[in-house]
Amino acid sequence: MLRSSPQNTSAATRPQPKLRSACNQCCAAKVKCSGDRTGCERCVNMGTACVYQESRVGKVPGIRAKRRRIQSESEPPEALQVESEGLQAPTQIATIPDLDDQACHWTVTSQLNSSETTSDNFIELVNSTSASSSSSSSSSMDSLPAVSEADLIGTLNFDMEGIWDSPSHMPPVVMSPRAAPPARSADEPQAPTSRQEWVVKNETDMECVVQCCHLISDLESYIAADLEVFLILFPIIKKGNERLSELISAQQASRNLRCLMLFCTICYQLIALLNACHRIMTAPDGLRRTTLHIPGGGLGFSGFGYDREDELAWKAQRVLRETHQGYEAVKKIKLLAGIGPDHTTAVATPGSMERRNCFEDIEHRFNEIATLLKSL
Known part of the structure; x- marks a missing residue:
């Protein structure tokens, strides 16, 4: 006679899982279920599959499930990672190689402070400062359109004194008096207004x-x-x-x-x-119904009756x-x-x-x- 393995013995003695008293369809609809394992009355009438899940009454999640839940909460969603990568990509593309400190100092003091600088001088200045950089950066700088100082600064008028000195161009508002409603006479009836x-x-x-x-x-x-x-x-x-x-x-x-x-x-x-x-x-x-009338008062007061x-x-x-x-x-x-x-x-x-x-x-x-x- 062969001896059964410990694994088969434990599997044979394991009790069957306890199922819920209501099927999944009745639980979702929040109605009372007949509890027939072969199929409740509602599922049989509707022709749907009657499935009973394992009851979780008295059971708590194990340590492994708790760890998985903590890890899933700590990890950021993939959508946020993709979005953060997408935001960082344009920053890397738009990176400009470092320029020489002296060139930058010379550019600020000599060229940008002059109000007569033309677009050609501005392009030559950029090409001279970027000669030591790679060919890709110089070609990208040469492809820039001609920009004038008027385009950079704009046509804004920064004269603040004119704002306070100039009178307002808005015409004065003329308030015409409202016409008084026609007076009603005291005898005229008034209709209900509300x-x-x-x-x-x-x-x-x-x-x-x-x-x-x-x-x-x-x-x-x-x-x-x-x-x-x-x-x-x-x-x-x-x-x-x-x-x-x-x-x-x-x-x-x-x-x-x-x-x-x-x-x-x-x-x-x-x-x-x-x-x-x-x-x-x-x-x-003879037909008049009135009080009894006795002729004469009987007391000497008949003349006053x-x-x-x-x-x-x-x-x-x-x-x-x-x-x-x-x-x-x-x-x-x-x-x-x-x-x-x-x-x-x-x-x-x-x-x-x-x-x-x-x-x-x-x-x-x-x-x-x-x-x-x-x-x-």
Whole structure:
């Protein structure tokens, strides 16, 4: 029987590496993996290769890996080396051989300080100083173009006194006064100029519409109840006139058409309630619902009491006052409708006249009720 080598024994007893619980595809997508070694559900459905890497839980890099990492960090990248070499190359090419110190001293003192030096003298000076150098350097110097002192120094004017003495050539700026905006009269309505004002106006209109709808609902419920008691109907009419006056005052700035049409509905409801009051007051004695009336006071004060005629006159005066309140409210609504929501003045335009004519029937009905009450 052959004896197995130590290498084969160690390989046979080495445990299999522990794999991760999720495959590479699920780890990259950051989704939950079923963990099937033959292929997880996601990889099977997508038709991709299901590969599991070795788990690195509890393992630390060895000393060799640490050394390789330190060496890779210490070595500069190849791109930086190539770039540094490329920057050093032009410096080596542009190197000029050293010239004699005496020649350089003679050049600075004799030639460059003279303002009448020509280009030919400058080229001869360069050729004489570079005679001891190599032929390549002398040929490169001879190939230089002719350069004059004017080209080297330029045409700059270094006279600093002229800068301070010369006046400025810029023309003075004439500031023309701005035209003042046209003055507006106090009575002329102004349109909203900013979005904030528009938002406030829109919120006011919506609140007015909601309040009008509530008032219309309440008045319609009283009309449907067919009340025949004066002491109940009259406070309803009075409260309705007060609420209508408040809503009209809130629409002085915007004059929204939705609110104006709802005002028209409220006026017709008040007219219906006023007609109900008139019907109660003119009902026959057998059908009139009023307080118990005992003829004579019984205590000697019967001369200071009031009879049915006095009671009827008192009620008629109160209802007539509320009728006048409704008529004045209609006049205010007509004025707002004539101006309109477009902030134009109350000019007799076709649109403004048509809006005003919508309230002619309401005025006529209020006048009829007032005439009937005065005849009582």
